[in-house]
Structures are given as C-alpha cells and as structure tokens.
Amino acid sequence: MRALVALLLVTGAVAACGLRPASSFVPPVGPGSIRPVRALDGVRVRVTSKEFTEQLVLGKIAVLALTAAGADVADQTNVQGSVNARASLTRGDADLMWEYTGTGWITYLGQETPIPDARRQYAAVRDLDLRRNGIVWLPPAPLNNTYAIGLKRTTAEQYGLTKISDLTKIPVARRTFCVDHETFGRDDGFLGMLRGYGLTYGADVPRAGVRRVSVGILYNAIASGQCAMGLISTTDGRIKALDLVVLADDRHFFPLYNVAVTMRRQLADAHPEIAGIFAPISAKLTDEVMRDLNAQVDVDGDVPVLVARDWLRSQGFVT
Incomplete structure (x- = not known):
C-alpha cells in the first residue's frame, strides 16, 4: 500500500508540473453499463497513446473500459510523439489507440487538403487508412481538438x-x-x-x-x-x-481533428464487440468534457488514470 501511495504522489507531482503524467498503475473497476463480454474474456489488447495530457486521459479511458469488459489489457500508453505511437500500431506492437481524423489524414496519409465536413473527413480517412495500412477507425467523438x-x-x-x-x-x-x-x-x-x-x-x-x-x-x-x-x-x-x-470558426478554416478509436484490422475483425463498448463513450466526449478532464490534470494536478476512472464512473460506464 505504501508503494502505491508513493507512486500516486509522484505521478501527481509530475502532472502538476505539466510534464508527462502517466503511470502503469490501473485501479480496479467493476462493471457498469459496460458489462463483461464473454468473447473478450482473457483476450490480450495492447493499448497505446501519445504523451500529452489529453491522450493520456483517453488512453486510460480505453484501458479501463476494456478491462471492465473482461479483456487482458496491456497499458502501453505515454509514447512520445504522434509518429512513434502510430508506428507501434501499424507495425503490430500495439492494438488500439485514440487518434484524430486530421492527424490521420494529413500526417499519416499525406493528404494536403483537409475536408471541412466532419462526416466526410472521417469517412475519407477511415477508408484510405484501412485500404493502405489495415487500420480500422471507429466512428469519431464530437470532440474536435483543433x-x-x-x-x-x-x-x-x-x-x-x-x-x-x-x-x-x-x-x-x-x-x-x-x-x-x-x-x-x-x-x-x-x-x-x-x-x-x-x-x-x-x-x-x-x-x-x-x-x-x-x-x-x-x-x-x-x-x-x-x-x-x-x-x-x-x-x-x-x-x-x-x-x-x-470564437467559432465560421469559415471552417481550421482542419477537423475529431478523435476516434483506431485499431488493427486483426483485432477489429476478431472482436467486433469492441465497437459497441466504445460507441457510447465516444458519444459523450465533447470539447467541453475534454477541457474539464484536461484541466483536472494540468490545472488541479490529478492523475490521468484516476481522472479517467472517475469520469467513467460518473457516466455509469464502470463502478
């Protein structure tokens, strides 16, 4: 217990400094609206994320949600840099991560012209990334980090x-x-x-x-x-x-960066039930919600995994 307390204190101190607030500690969670899924019982799922606060919180949300569903989750969050985190997915070192449609379209797929309509941008990156790289994009959240x-x-x-x-x-x-x-x-x-x-x-x-x-x-x-x-x-x-x-971007100038769960096609094909786990979570992730979760880490100094757990609890996803 002392070791756990010490770990949380150190991690909280790092968060308060605005550095890379992450740890491999995953608190226990019980089923809420996310129920154990028999097909996921003991299935190994490696979750990764980038190193900044929003990605850490989202990564921990994925870790906890899959854990509540019964998967055997490997927490590989907190990878430095978008390219490195993405590479771990495409080369098969990780199975699942949250990603942004604009990043996928412009950075990973090399497209120079963003699409100003959120649905069309998602569909375009979904189809091209699957065809080129075997990466499956689940439907995105309203959250648009642009x-x-x-x-x-x-x-x-x-x-x-x-x-x-x-x-x-x-x-x-x-x-x-x-x-x-x-x-x-x-x-x-x-x-x-x-x-x-x-x-x-x-x-x-x-x-x-x-x-x-x-x-x-x-x-x-x-x-x-x-x-x-x-x-x-x-x-x-x-x-x-x-x-x-x-201020509202009334001329739709800035590229859209809606966040979505992405995963290797092998995992998506073998376990389509994962889409059902994340659909209601994604639906609740708005800009306002994410600002609040980010502020709990960057302003209040809370630990990302506990912020993720408390939010999942508050929405009834886990207990």
Whole structure:
C-alpha cells in the first residue's frame, strides 16, 4: 500500500508540473453499463497513446473500459510523439489507440487538403487508412481538438465577438495576438487563418501587435491581457481554468481533428464487440468534457488514470 501511495504522489507531482503524467498503475473497476463480454474474456489488447495530457486521459479511458469488459489489457500508453505511437500500431506492437481524423489524414496519409465536413473527413480517412495500412477507425467523438482563436470573456463581450469573422469589430490598433512559435507561419496556423478570413498581416493585423510565445505561457498571456487574442487548442484545460472564450470558426478554416478509436484490422475483425463498448463513450466526449478532464490534470494536478476512472464512473460506464 505504501508503494502505491508513493507512486500516486509522484505521478501527481509530475502532472502538476505539466510534464508527462502517466503511470502503469490501473485501479480496479467493476462493471457498469459496460458489462463483461464473454468473447473478450482473457483476450490480450495492447493499448497505446501519445504523451500529452489529453491522450493520456483517453488512453486510460480505453484501458479501463476494456478491462471492465473482461479483456487482458496491456497499458502501453505515454509514447512520445504522434509518429512513434502510430508506428507501434501499424507495425503490430500495439492494438488500439485514440487518434484524430486530421492527424490521420494529413500526417499519416499525406493528404494536403483537409475536408471541412466532419462526416466526410472521417469517412475519407477511415477508408484510405484501412485500404493502405489495415487500420480500422471507429466512428469519431464530437470532440474536435483543433486550433481556434481564444480571448478573455471581457474582451469578447466588449466588442460583441462570437466568431472569427467578428475580429473586424476590433479597432486595428487593438488587434493584438499571442501565437506559439510553431503555428505562426503554418498554412493551417496563424498566417493561414488570416488569409482564410481575408485579413492582411501587416495591415489588418499590425506586425507589432503579434507576439510569438511558447505554448507554456500562451494562455496566461491572453488571460493577463498581454494580447487581446491568441491561437489556442480547443480542448485545452486552461480555457476553462482561465475563463477564456473560443470564437467559432465560421469559415471552417481550421482542419477537423475529431478523435476516434483506431485499431488493427486483426483485432477489429476478431472482436467486433469492441465497437459497441466504445460507441457510447465516444458519444459523450465533447470539447467541453475534454477541457474539464484536461484541466483536472494540468490545472488541479490529478492523475490521468484516476481522472479517467472517475469520469467513467460518473457516466455509469464502470463502478
């Protein structure tokens, strides 16, 4: 028991620092709406994930859900980097992971043009990935972890801003932005967004008003008024913690990154019942839900696996 307590304390401390908060500890769960599935009894399923908070929480959700269904789950979450986690799936070192439609389409499948309709984007990545790589995509969640423009609630209310095209309501001199270094010049990032909304960098948005900062300080820079707006991720827990407003992408510029369970075709063919386990879970994973779960880790310092377990319990999936 002392060893377990020590493990949780260390893991919690890492989470509070915003590092890679994961451990191999999996708390016991009992059946809720997820009931033991005879066909999965003792079946080995290796679950992997990337290393950032959202992926850790989602990975642990998968581990716990499959455990409750009776599978023999190997927790291989917390792999550094999207490419490495994906490679473990395609080469057969892992069986299942949550992935994003935009990442699959652009990064893994090399497609340059994202599809602005969520259903069509999912269908396209599902069909092409299965054909090329033997990877099965289950239907995605509403959760869309993409880029967005975020700002303080007081700023949104002052100018009546609800969508990105409303930015023209702000006087030019006050159109200040904080943007992280990586996404500043990308076609699907800040400069691309300006072009997509008919805004000229240097004229409609003054160059002097754009600050390039690290992701670690980006959200606090917006909340503290160092800039009026910033390019953020839609499911980041700091949105809730800092009471930021997310503007609607009314021109559908940013690629869609709906999350879905992906798995090797061999597992999907042998155990189609897995789709039934994850369908109701995916249906409940919205941007708002994920922001809350991410905030519990990144803001409150909770442990991802316990955040995952408590959410599954709160929804009645496990006990």
